Amino acid sequence: MIEIKGVSKAFPGRKGSEPVQALKDVDLIVRDNEFLTVLGPSGCGKTTLLRVIAGLVPHDTGTVLVDGKPVTGPGPERAMVFQSFALMPWDNVLTNVAFGLEMQGVDKKTRELKALELIEMVGLGGFEKRLPGELSGGMQQRVGLARALAVSPKVLLMDEPFGALDEQTRRLLQEELLRIWEATRTTVVFITHSMEEAVLLGDRVVLMRPRPGRIDQILDIPMTRPRSTHLDSVESSGEFTAMVGLLWNNLRAMHSDVRRARQAGQAAATKP
Amino acid sequence: MSLVRRVLDSSALYRLIALAIFATIWQLATLSHKSMLIPTFTDTMAAIPKLLIPGYSGDESAKLWDALYQSNGALLIGFAISVALGVPFGLLIGRFRTIERFANLYISILLVTPMAAVIPLLVMSLGVRDGAMPTRVILIVLFAIVMLIVNSRAGIRQIDPSLIEMARCFGAGELSIWRRILLPGSLPAIMTGVRLGLGRAITGMVIIELLFIAVGLGNLIQKYDAQLDGARLYALIIIVVFEALVLIQAVRWLERRVTPWRKTTSFGR
Ligand SMILES: Nc1ncnc2c1ncn2[C@@H]1O[C@H](COP(=O)(O)OP(=O)(O)OP(=O)(O)O)[C@@H](O)[C@H]1O
Ligand SMILES: [Mg+2]
Numbered sequence: 001m002i003e004i005k006g007v008s009k010a011f012p013g014r015k016g017s018e019p020v021q022a023l024k025d026v027d028l029i030v031r032d033n034e035f036l037t038v039l040g041p042s043g044c045g046k047t048t049l050l051r052v053i054a055g056l057v058p059h060d061t062g063t064v065l066v067d068g069k070p071v072t073g074p075g076p077e078r079a080m081v082f083q084s085f086a087l088m089p090w091d092n093v094l095t096n097v098a099f100g101l102e103m104q105g106v107d108k109k110t111r112e113l114k115a116l117e118l119i120e121m122v123g124l125g126g127f128e129k130r131l132p133g134e135l136s137g138g139m140q141q142r143v144g145l146a147r148a149l150a151v152s153p154k155v156l157l158m159d160e161p162f163g164a165l166d167e168q169t170r171r172l173l174q175e176e177l178l179r180i181w182e183a184t185r186t187t188v189v190f191i192t193h194s195m196e197e198a199v200l201l202g203d204r205v206v207l208m209r210p211r212p213g214r215i216d217q218i219l220d221i222p223m224t225r226p227r228s229t230h231l232d233s234v235e236s237s238g239e240f241t242a243m244v245g246l247l248w249n250n251l252r253a254m255h256s257d258v259r260r261a262r263q264a265g266q267a268a269a270t271k272p
Numbered sequence: 273m274s275l276v277r278r279v280l281d282s283s284a285l286y287r288l289i290a291l292a293i294f295a296t297i298w299q300l301a302t303l304s305h306k307s308m309l310i311p312t313f314t315d316t317m318a319a320i321p322k323l324l325i326p327g328y329s330g331d332e333s334a335k336l337w338d339a340l341y342q343s344n345g346a347l348l349i350g351f352a353i354s355v356a357l358g359v360p361f362g363l364l365i366g367r368f369r370t371i372e373r374f375a376n377l378y379i380s381i382l383l384v385t386p387m388a389a390v391i392p393l394l395v396m397s398l399g400v401r402d403g404a405m406p407t408r409v410i411l412i413v414l415f416a417i418v419m420l421i422v423n424s425r426a427g428i429r430q431i432d433p434s435l436i437e438m439a440r441c442f443g444a445g446e447l448s449i450w451r452r453i454l455l456p457g458s459l460p461a462i463m464t465g466v467r468l469g470l471g472r473a474i475t476g477m478v479i480i481e482l483l484f485i486a487v488g489l490g491n492l493i494q495k496y497d498a499q500l501d502g503a504r505l506y507a508l509i510i511i512v513v514f515e516a517l518v519l520i521q522a523v524r525w526l527e528r529r530v531t532p533w534r535k536t537t538s539f540g541r
Contacts, residue, residue: 054441056437056440056441074441074442074443076443078441079441079442080438080441082434082437086432086435086437088452088453089533090456090457090531090533099439099442099452100442100443103439103442103443103444131533133533147442151442
């Protein structure tokens with residue numbers, strides 16, 4: 001379980017301008033074995049929230065607990081999948097997948113066995129000696145996923161992992177991820193820009209709003225599990241369309257709020 | 273692929289044709305306008321073995337090999353020092369901004385100062401006795417090191433920050449980040465620096481010997497020039513250029529060997 005209480009995070013602004021409040025008073029509980037998706041306009045602090053949970057950036061106030069222990073830095077029970085894949089181009093698939101275990105000091109033989117198992121699981125069997133540059137984007141992200149799963153994390157943190165992929169590849173990977181998740185039930189925090197993806201994958205959707213970055217609301221997704229076997233019928237169901245419509249109404253309101261605030265700001269700035 | 277196609281496709285063929293055209297124009301021009309200082313192509317080619325092969329033409333080749341030894345000695349030591357100091361320094365300032373703030377002024381000076389203008393100053397204060405090996409080495413370092421510093425720094429800078437973040441996320445400390453991300457990631461740029469630095473070191477070596485400390489190859493060039501011996505002068509310069517090309521090619525080869533992942537960007541290779 002991840003407990004986030006009263007977490008705020010400000011970044012120093014560029015010279016002269018005031019600090020950017022990326023997160024303000026965020027409270028959130030991520031339950032064990034749940035698939036939580038996070039949605040919101042650009043700049044609302046989604047990535048910051050994920051990096052705070054990962055222990056990559058310190059937060060200013062509040063507490064972040066993972067299974068009751070405060071987060072002070074990265075830890076082996078949390079693993080991340082990156083939008084840009086973040087594979088080492090000089091290492092082959094096997095070495096990339098084994099990287100987390102290598103950093104934990106697991107001996108070469110053991111970690112390569114484990115890595116091979118995961119390469120198989122994400123459907124890349126036979127590609128273990130290839131370099132990342134020889135793989136397509138979808139295959140590269142499968143490597144990224146295998147690398148994260150290889151450390152047997154309790155929590156999988158994913159920052160728009162399929163954002164850089166074309167639509168068909170994204171669909172295949174969504175299916176793959178759901179299939180793996182339904183088998184392992186690892187806790188997942190999954191950031192996305194896509195309303196459809198948020199509803200398709202998640203148990204709950206966290207909707208965030210910007211300036212300052214905070215949680216707007218949390219919505220339960222009614223569709224049953226498992227979904228990986230019939231994603232198409234899930235997507236054409238009335239529940240799905242209703243959820244996406246609800247999210248879009250909220251997001252559209254947010255966008256016009258932002259526009260109004262910007263216009264008000266400009267008007268104030270031009271007044272004598 | 274047929275042999276004809278392969279020959280037509282090879283860049284060696286075109287290089288050869290370009291050389292042949294150049295040689296023909298050279299030969300025709302010098303034959304029609306006789307000049308003491310510009311030798312014909314054939315005379316120049318004839319002079320090359322005289323300079324290179326021991327015993328072929330008196331003790332001439334001994335002089336050349338002695339000059340090559342002297343010049344390359346300083347080049348080797350100066351270049352090795354440039355790599356040994358420049359690469360770590362460049363990597364450090366690439367990673368740690370505070371160190372860079374201190375160093376930036378000096379790097380800028382090294383980059384923009386026309387070296388030929390400060391050599392006399394340094395030669396005066398460093399001395400020219402006994403072939404002035406230390407002086408020449410220091411000057412070569414000044415010529416070459418900035419390329420290694422700047423390229424190593426750029427190598428660290430262009431590393432995808434998400435790779436470093438990824439490593440930290442999986443529990444890497446600073447040492448592991450260096451070993452697994454920063455060093456391999458900056459290796460291509462380091463090798464570029466080695467190649468450019470080598471070019472600068474060779475330029476520096478010749479300029480120093482030609483203009484300030486008369487030893488080695490520079491000294492020999494001056495001597496042939498004074499004797500109005502055009503064929504040997506041109507032959508010698510061809511030899512120096514050839515050596516430089518061979519060294520640069522060797523670095524390129526090494527570059528490809530140590531960074532094999534760079535050529536595999538397309539799918540299916
Ligand atoms: N390292 C940083 N330094 C300064 N400002 C930052 C930094 N990281 C994020 N910010 C700012 O904090 C705010 C939230 O950023 P964040 O990246 O968390 O948003 P996001 O919701 O992930 O956006 P996107 O959907 O575009 O990825 C933004 O205004 C951003 O400019
Ligand atoms: Mg983001």
